[in-house]
Structure formats: C-alpha cells, structure tokens
Amino acid sequence: MSPTINLPYFDTLLALLEQEDPAVAESFGRHVHWGYWSDPRQAKNTPADYAQAAEYLTQAVCKAAQVGDNLAILDVGCGFGGTIASLNERFTGLHLTGLNLDERQLQRARKKVIAEKANTIDFIQGDACQLPFEDASFDRVLAVECIFHFPDRQRFFQEAFRVLKPGGHLALSDFVPLSWVMPLIQLGKLLPLEQGFYGGVDLTYTLDDYRRLAQETGFTTTVQQDITRNTLPTYEFLFHLGQMLGNRDLSATIQTGITAGMSHLHWLLYLILGFEKPGK
Numbered sequence: 001m002s003p004t005i006n007l008p009y010f011d012t013l014l015a016l017l018e019q020e021d022p023a024v025a026e027s028f029g030r031h032v033h034w035g036y037w038s039d040p041r042q043a044k045n046t047p048a049d050y051a052q053a054a055e056y057l058t059q060a061v062c063k064a065a066q067v068g069d070n071l072a073i074l075d076v077g078c079g080f081g082g083t084i085a086s087l088n089e090r091f092t093g094l095h096l097t098g099l100n101l102d103e104r105q106l107q108r109a110r111k112k113v114i115a116e117k118a119n120t121i122d123f124i125q126g127d128a129c130q131l132p133f134e135d136a137s138f139d140r141v142l143a144v145e146c147i148f149h150f151p152d153r154q155r156f157f158q159e160a161f162r163v164l165k166p167g168g169h170l171a172l173s174d175f176v177p178l179s180w181v182m183p184l185i186q187l188g189k190l191l192p193l194e195q196g197f198y199g200g201v202d203l204t205y206t207l208d209d210y211r212r213l214a215q216e217t218g219f220t221t222t223v224q225q226d227i228t229r230n231t232l233p234t235y236e237f238l239f240h241l242g243q244m245l246g247n248r249d250l251s252a253t254i255q256t257g258i259t260a261g262m263s264h265l266h267w268l269l270y271l272i273l274g275f276e277k278p279g280k
C-alpha cells in the first residue's frame with residue numbers, strides 16, 4: 001500500500017498556482033527545491049533569479065549522475081516535472097520517467113512538460129519505496145530533494161539498485177546533519193512537525209549513515225559534494241516570498257527559520273551524493 005500524502009506546502013503551492021500567482025508560478029512552477037548560486041553574493045532575491053538558481057541545482061544533481069544523451073532516466077519524487085523538463089531540453093535520445101506519489105503534481109507535469117522529438121516522457125504515480133518497474137530498467141535514477149519524505153531510505157536505495165542496470169548511477173540531494181548535531185535533531189523530533197507546513201520530513205541521516213547504506217546496498221559512492229553555502233540565498237528568498245504572500249503559517253516560519261539557522265551555522269549540510277551500481 002502506498003503511504004498517504006501529507007505535504008501541506010504542496011497544497012499551498014497548488015492553490016497559488018491555480019490562482020495563477022505570478023511570483024509563485026515563476027519561482028516554484030517548475031522546480032520545487034532549493035536554489036544553487038555559484039556566487040551566493042550575486043543572488044538577487046527575485047522570482048526570476050530564484051527560478052534560474054533552482055534550475056542550476058537540478059543541473060548539478062544531473063551532473064553527479066553523469067547524465068548524457070541516449071539514456072533511460074527515472075526521476076523519483078519528480079514534483080511538477082522540473083528535472084524531466086530540464087533533461088528534455090538539454091539532451092536527446094532520452095527515455096524519461098517521472099514518478100510521484102501525488103497525482104495532482106503529475107497532472108501539472110503532464111500538461112507542462114512535452115517531449116522533444118527524440119525523447120519520450122512518462123509520468124507515473126507510485127511510491128519511491130516500491131518502484132513499479134522491472135529490474136535493470138534504467139541507466140540513471142535521480143531523487144532531487146525528496147528522499148527525506150520517503151518512508152524508508154534503505155528501502156529506496158534497494159529499489160534504486162534493483163531498477164538500475166549494471167554500471168548505472170543514482171544521484172540525489174539531501175539535507176544532512178553533522179553527527180554531533182544529532183542529539184539536537186532528535187530533540188526536535190519531539191515537536192509535532194509532521195503536522196507542520198513541510199509534512200513528514202526526516203533530517204536524521206548523516207553522511208556516515210549514507211556511506212554505510214551505500215555499502216550495504218552494493219553501491220560505490222562516486223560524489224559527495226557539499227553545496228550548503230551555494231544554497232543559502234534560498235532562505236532569504238523564502239522569507240521574502242512569504243512576506244509577499246502574507247504568510248500567516250507559524251509552522252512554515254519556524255521550520256524554515258530553524259533550517260536556515262542550522263544551514264548558516266553549517267550544522268545542517270546540503271549535499272549532492274552520487275552512487276554507481278558496479279558491474280560494467
């Protein structure tokens with residue numbers, strides 16, 4: 001059975017997109033994740049600048065997966081299809097599949113993302129931890145800023161490993177705490193955050209946990225990129241957008257504020273991780 005969807009931030013986004021809010025459509029109508037600024041001092045705190053930075057973050061994750069032409073690529077937790085759209089625009093001969101638990105997001109993706117001539121695109125409803133695909137069906141699996149919502153990281157890694165061909169790559173981005181911060185994070189778990197703006201989020205996976213998980217699953221780790229500094233302008237933009245929209249959701253302010261503080265202190269890292277399934 002698929003897990004239930006409890007993502008209030010997507011309910012808010014979908015409502016604002018339905019109302020055609022121009023700032024939300026520009027900043028979060030395609031990608032729903034943090035931005036990447038190669039020089040964070042150049043961030044302009046505008047929806048257009050944010051959209052560009054979000055596109056750069058997607059491209060950085062795709063680069064970690066060594067994406068190129070003529071590949072079968074699965075994007076798990078695909079949101080509104082932003083990563084699929086980016087790949088579709090930049091590469092050719094791709095068989096692209098976006099998977100999401102939330103059918104409402106997929107409906108938007110199907111409308112917005114149309115395959116270029118030499119590519120194919122499918123958007124499929126399903127759970128990251130029970131992938132509805134045959135063994136060895138994909139050359140690449142991507143999971144951009146979504147693994148913290150999945151019911152079980154270990155199960156997702158096993159599933160990604162199973163559906164990848166030998167020599168295939170998995171790349172993802174995630175918020176990763178430093179080991180010594182874990183007691184603080186565990187304390188935070190006592191708060192009723194699951195009922196908050198971001199829904200169920202598990203930020204308790206350290207880099208050592210990822211290394212262990214990769215080894216247990218059979219993956220070789222290929223990329224460990226700390227881009228925390230490059231993502232920091234995201235927080236200023238989120239607060240600015242919240243003000244523009246007249247945000248009165250206290251849990252959104254608190255959760256974003258805590259994440260911002262921990263990221264600025266470099267206690268909570270934003271990492272891009274890449275893994276290879278051996279055998280080619």
Ligand SMILES: C[S@@+](CC[C@H](N)C(=O)[O-])C[C@H]1O[C@@H](n2cnc3c(N)ncnc32)[C@H](O)[C@@H]1O
Pocket residue numbers: 003007030031032033076077078079080081082083099100101102105126127128129143144145146149150151
């Ligand atoms: C922060 S959004 C990222 C969306 C997209 N990857 C992007 O970068 O624009 C997290 C996504 O994970 C999806 N998601 C959450 N739990 C999931 C699950 N168990 N299986 C598949 N997708 C899931 C959500 O519906 C949402 O689209």
